[in-house]
Amino acid sequence: MSVQSGERRTAPREADVLIVDDEDDIRELLEISLMRMGLGADSVGSVSAATKLLSERKYRLVLTDMRLPDGEGLEVVRHVAALAADLPVAVITAHGSMDNAVAALKAGAFDYLSKPVSLEQLRALVKSALDVRSRQSDAPADKTPQFTGSSQAMEQVRSLVERLARSLAPVYVSGESGSGKERAARMIHTLGPRGGQPFIAVNCGAIPENLMESEFFGYRKGAFTGAETDRDGFFHAANGGTLFLDEVADLPLAMQVKLLRVIQERRVRRLGDTQEQAVDVRIISATHQSLKEAVDAGRFRQDLFYRLNVIEMHMPALRERREDIPELAQSILQRLANDSGMGSPRLTPAAVKALERYAFPGNVRELENILERALALSSGDDIDEADLRLEPISLTTGELSASGASEGGNLQDHLDRFEKLAIVEALGKTGGNRTRAAQLLGVTFRSLRYRMERLGMKEQQ
Template sequence: MAKKSKALPRVLVVDDEVDLAELLELTLLKMGLDVEKAHGVIAAKALIDSQHFDLCLSDMRMPDGEGLDLVRHIQAKGLDLPIAVITAYGSTENAVAALKAGAFDYLAKPVALEQLRALVKSALKIDATPAVKAARRDRPLLGDSVALQQVLVLIEKLARNQAPVYVTGESGSGKERAARAIHASSNRAEKPFVAVNCGAIPENLMESEFFGYRKGAFTGAMDDREGFFQAANGGTLFLDEVADLPLAMQVKLLRAIQERKVRQVGGVNEVDVDVRIISATHQNLARCVESGKFRQDLYYRLNVIELKMPALREMGDDVLTIAQFLVEDIAARQGMPVMKFTAAAKKALCRYDFPGNVRELENILERAVALADGTEIDSDDLQLQQSQCDKAEAVAANLGDTYPLQDYLDRVEKAAIVAALDKTGFNRTQAAKLLGVTFRSLRYRLERLGIVEG
């Protein structure tokens, strides 16, 4: 019996301009794809409801509706159908709205056929290798708490489109791990994931590091070299601590993201790049915009969809799951048996507030494994300082109920603030984060309560 041939991937092209629809159809047919056309939103919805498609390309504005209507229709039905929208030149607002609604990507008119081909190839890479599928199953983010499960659900959604993602969260909360999870679950998983710490690059080297350089462009440029954008081509570029970028570099980064092209230092021609941008910072980027430290246009380009990583203290008993995983990892690296936690150690871990989050937990466990006797880690091995919450509770319990209410509250508040300042070496910015208040609010409380250093 003859072997049945595999069906060609099917693409739905939606555009009320017949000439453009035919141009797109011809390009896609030459790529070996099966193409269906619809000249309006209503006709497109009928086809989507009755037939299977692997990709949809839709114009943004049509007489009977918008491309956004199709995006929402596909999302509402829960279809595994990537959709890209075609927007008018310079219509950034429409593109961002489409990405937020769940579109895979967008193209600007006039449509550049090379960009179209790159988008289609990226969208149709549905079948991953066994290694990639295994990596998708082995999530780098552990835990069953509501806070983490919400993050994992959003990561799955983000992996299905190309929208820029802005990851927020405290230092050590796993922002890079979240970015890697998005990449590993996306159709870019077989391409590079390039992580860049923007705060670690000297300002005079930034342009050459990001965009590469040509031989002879400057003293020491002995050979041509690719930059981060070229290295991540087809994959994901993760910009950590993006708030540390100087303003001059922000302008160049914005242009590279908008145009999807880079020019090497010392080069003449621009090179097309296809990267997904994920950025992160522990700073409040909106406040950086307000203070003039960060460009507003770049902020809106990066912050299309925000993913907030929960602090470890917000994840309940997940700390024990993560701690057990880390201890097993330490044991595997050091070639030693896996240690267990005593009941006292587990209680201590659950009560501690972890201002440094998972990174601090890992450091604590590295030390505990080295200090522990036998096969168990006890609370003394962890060497955890009493949390500011415990200190405040202890002080409050000793205050009694003989004071006027305001005095009583002031004393409790002062005790908590002093404990936080002690823990952070009187670093008011870190203390404010620890207490969950703004820096301005903490400064007001310090003045009101008469708290001074030393």
Template sequence: MTTPTALIVDDEADILELLELTLLRMGLDVERAMTVKEALTRLQTKNYQLCLTDMRLPDGVGLEVVKYIGSHCPDTPVAVITAYGSTENAVEALKSGAFDYISKPVSLEQLRAVVKSAISLPETKSTKQSVEDSTLLGDSAAIKHVRSLIEKLARSQAPVYITGESGSGKELAARLIHEKGGRHDKPFVPVNCGAIPENLMESEFFGYKKGAFTGADQDRDGFFQAANGGTLFLDEVADLPLVMQVKLLRAIQEKKVRKVGANQEDPVDIRIISATHQNLAACVESGKFRQDLYYRLNVIELRMPSLREMSDDVPSIAKAILVRLAKEIGVAASELMPEAVAALKKYDFPGNVRELENILERALALCGDSKISEEDLYLTPQAETTSIAPDPNGKWPLPDYLDRVEKEAIMEALEKTRYNKTAAAKLLGITFRALRYRLDRLGID
């Protein structure tokens, strides 16, 4: 194999010397450029396996190099070197297609981590290959766009913010970004931020030292340490309390974490992918979510389409789910009758793919043979109560009345527990998962 070659772009001789020595010791060949013009000239005549560029150059800015590489050398990962504390420059570089960024003064440990991640990036696959390898099923324009974007995001280290309704496949998208990127052989650590009690959050995220508190009988790593070198997926990030948001922001900015009870910080190298079904921008406006953390997480947004937007894909997705379920229980795959397929295509799917899986799993248990009929699906009737005259006392239609009672009870429990979902579920006498399901079904944000 040929030795990978890196192009380093900076107008400061001492920085160039530091970068070159470090990369040479890591086994790379190195070429230098001191201006935007010189860098572009080199990129036009040679292929590089890595590019490091300063943001400020005598004849322009490093973003020009980043954008040129994005357009003409998509297989070349590029990282920018930014002034200390220049968050805006770092975010702008990531949005322009930079693989990662390094803050001045340059930390050799961070530089080596960035280079290792960049050099391990897989080669770009063709669109046909990427679609065939993908586990996101469907041929609709919406899901094709998602697959295409995942291929691009996998080749970056930029934080990704995934939006979409509950059950639309946000965690699956995060896993695909991880598996197709340079960190694929490192851990993928998913965290449900809404399921962690507030008093345990810091120790769960950052770990703790022995004796830090009652019951801490040994050192323990947190989510950040567990994901070191890989990807940390923060699901339902909007549920984080404000105090934890401050600590999370600092950990992301400094790329260091301090265990509870520790005296020093430990460096961590992770990629952050976050997701929520809530409107995070609205949470920022209402004061529930910090604006500076929002901009740190929402560098690139990936929106997962709802199943309603992919109605033509429902039959193929349903078939794949049935094959998987049959394999799990060791039987032949059941077949959907034509009227069952038609009913599924017309169904609204408020719970998206997760709800489709539940419907089919139930149908498999209820159908008498290998054919699943429309009756076996037990779909919730939609918009069938409009012809019934409303009850002046509000007690029918019965489903609407029961939904109102349930919603009032949940809202009262949430208010009593100051919107702590774990405590509210306990007060209601149901599991946290059951509460989450009811919140989604009743549209309580």
């Protein structure tokens, strides 16, 4: 069989992987490494040759260089995405070309490798890529965290979770507090190729600044006073799996610089160590704040934002999917009852309507707290509206609830309820951003702050 320049088969067996690279030494390195893993490969040196083979044969993985004689690796990524969305594609980029890697991930690449290619990282990538389909089909339904609700908003979330689980691209999850950001991150992890590996969740706002570096990167014995033994950090603990950085906007700028370097180099140096160690970690980050506004205000590095926000996923607030509240409430109530060894409680129609009217500034987390309290205080099997003990501002339509109106009170009390409701709605629509909420309400920031203080809403700032 004649072999064209830049194209060859490594073995007569059926190929599992398509290699697209115009450098002979890189192709040979990849072919030998794959062969040692028991995988056959086809090698080509151009975009046109790659697209031709992709139309003729089926592969389990595509590895493509970014720079090719007749185009870019991005063309291969897009071609595969249009041809077979479930075929993982990894790109090989020049050292330090993170912009190219991010562009490829945004275009749908599964992951990337930097030159010079690390065989350890290559093996980890290949294993993850070949596991991705089996992980999605074999993940036990009872062990996979699920979202309750059939609203259009939640259907879109489920669809995006499934798509994100098929790649290792960094994901930024936005949304209000209590909207389910960590649950979304866990679902992406569990349904993906790393589902059997560690999922390490870190609240960045809960770590003292002087301990951040040792907590994230670990330390060697004797690195500082009190370091009596070697200790691994979050990156080591999550190696092979996913590191979930919750409230990432709370990271101090000095730590942001160190985090950026680890993400780019995929290597970590423990405090007191002279050697770096390779780490294979997928990053999913989240915050209830606006990262873009934090960048504009100088509180968050733009380059780190660019690395974390490769794909953004927004979790809708509970009031944005009100049709899910009855099913969600009953599901939570049943789980709470089972955990407590109680019977099957039931929400009365009046209680369901009250929940549907409520603003839920704390989202699903607040709903769970309300139901847990109601279950503890109710005297029978049924939970009625009175057992919920909701705040008077239960409507988001601009009308006072019947319960609020029947409570009596003077005109100022009613006006205060209207005003508080309007502020809650505005803060909800802006993700808690008071500057934008003031703009929505047509008042100054100072005026909004004064009104919130007068209404006793300091805790929502």
